[in-house]
Amino acid sequence: MAEKASAREKVAIVTLGCEKNLVDSDMMAHLIDEKGYELVDDPQQATVVIVNTCGFIDAAKEESVNKILDMADLKESGKVKSLVVAGCLTQRYKEDILQEIPEVDGIVGTGDFMSITDIIEESLVGKRPVRIGNPVFSYEEVVKRKVKTGTYSAYIKIAEGCDNACTFCSIPMMRGAFRSRSMESIIEEARHLASQGVVEISLIAQDSTNYGTDLYDGKHMLAELLNRLSEVEGIEWIRLHYAYPGFFTDELIEVFASNPKVCKYIDMPLQHSEDTILKRMRRPGRQRDIRELVAKIRAAVPDVAVRTSLIVGFPGETEQDFQNLCEFVKEIKFDRLGVFTYSSEDDTPAVRLPDHVDEETKERRANQIMEIQREISREQNDRFVGKELDVLIERYEGKSDVFVGRSGFDAPEIDGEVFVSGYKGELGKIVKVRITHSYEYDLAGEVL
Known part of the structure; x- marks a missing residue:
């Protein structure tokens, strides 16, 4: 059954908002993978798209609505058969989404995302499932997550x-x-x-x-x-x-x-x-x-x-x-x-x-x-110029022939990066780097 399901549907998860949403998306990805569906990164290649939304501030709500509308367009121009909306926006604005965006085929709230595969299946057979209950979800119930290859x-x-x-x-x-x-x-x-x-x-x-x-x-x-x-x-x-x-x-x-x-x-x-x-x-x-x-x-x-x-x-x-x-x-x-x-x-x-x-x-x-x-x-x-820092190597920039990572003083996505020359190893390794240049937010150096 899993092979048939995988051959039938390709699922893309688009995550917006804070990193807490990313955790929930990873958990949904694990459930979707276990069910036998194929996870894809590109929504244009998907038959099912899940938009995990943010509803925290006006700018985030606007971004979420725009992304839902963008994905809705793929039902006309792409392969998408089902559009599911999850996350904080659904928890606060269920009725608005249902009434104003008819292209949405199912919605699930912050406390119910463990039912994501049921939502997908029901939406694909013409139902319009809604799972918006108590926002409280117990993270004791599941710890398994599927992270993308190359996630360090x-x-x-x-x-x-x-x-x-x-x-x-x-x-x-x-x-x-x-x-x-x-x-x-x-x-x-x-x-x-x-x-x-x-x-x-x-x-x-x-x-x-x-x-x-x-x-x-x-x-x-x-x-x-x-x-x-x-x-x-x-x-x-x-x-x-x-x-x-x-x-x-x-x-x-x-x-x-x-x-x-x-x-x-x-x-x-x-x-x-x-x-x-x-x-x-x-x-x-x-x-x-x-x-x-x-x-x-x-x-x-x-x-x-x-x-x-x-x-x-x-x-x-x-x-x-x-x-x-x-x-x-x-x-x-x-x-x-x-x-x-x-x-x-x-x-x-x-x-x-x-x-x-x-x-x-x-x-x-x-x-x-x-x-x-x-x-x-x-x-x-x-103050870091001339010093040695531990750097987690995360990607390679082919055009400039440098590896890019972060020091322990920088969080992913929100802080600066370190551009590393002379590295010949694998991604995902923590290496010693002597810092040679500093910029407003980033650093550059040579691997030792």
Whole structure:
């Protein structure tokens, strides 16, 4: 039966939004592969296309809708017989999708994607299946994922959902309350990924530093999880994302300082510097707490790279608030930084706040922050010239005859890369590179 199914249908998964969606797509890919369908990368070669959507902010929702419409066109011009929409957008806007995009043949929400093969089968026989239930999915149920050949770095969800109730965020509506996975299931998934050639895992959650408090008698267990994951054979780098500052313990700092497999890289979304804005955002802690924590981390781990993300144009942000934020960025000198303009999200408390900022002002502020960060990044990168860094080699650029990788100080897709000359080995290896040149965000060097 599997051979017949494979011969009949070719399935492409198009993933949008954050890396959490990528994890869900990998799980769907495993189920689809087990069923006997053939997975293909190019939607134009597929008979079934799944669009795993994002519904977090306006720009992401627009991108998701446009991609659905693009894939719908393939039902006219290509081989596509079934178009299935999954993910956060379906969880929030089921009726809109069904009514406004008739080309969609089936939809599945964030808590029901394990039924993806049933959705495909029903859609192919003329039904229009809808599986939108409770957004809560238990990641204890499955750890198997199918990653694409040549994947050396993968994300692992250590928890899902969120309890922090930030006024700007719609995540709890799409993903439910905070719930940690057991250490055993996470470790099993890491082993499964290592068996497929993955050497770097990046731990993700809406609130990663709160890991374990709901499962282990209120204890923060992230430090222990990092140490146990470092024992998994084949995993060489472990990277941490979305570290909520309020739960960053001394024990966790010690793991970063002492465990060689834990990358000296901390992604800590702070959102803003000003106490009045943080209070409106309903973020715990204040600027003084943030300054003290970053100083403590850098004192214990001198070579650490600290990444943050900020929101500009939040309701009530004055020009003085913004200038104070600029000064904060200049003083702290984050190694990596991303900035977002505030997006009004349906049914979130921030929508009802007074003094909304106009779009032109938001864009100006975002650009100004990134100009500041550009100079800081160049200055921070200069310090690597002449030093040796471990670099994970990920691809080969034939036109320039160089290999491209990342150091432990750079996360995939969002941070800089290292251009490596003189390398003759395989992809997926971590090698020593002497840095010879630095740029605003990237580095270049020679393999040793």
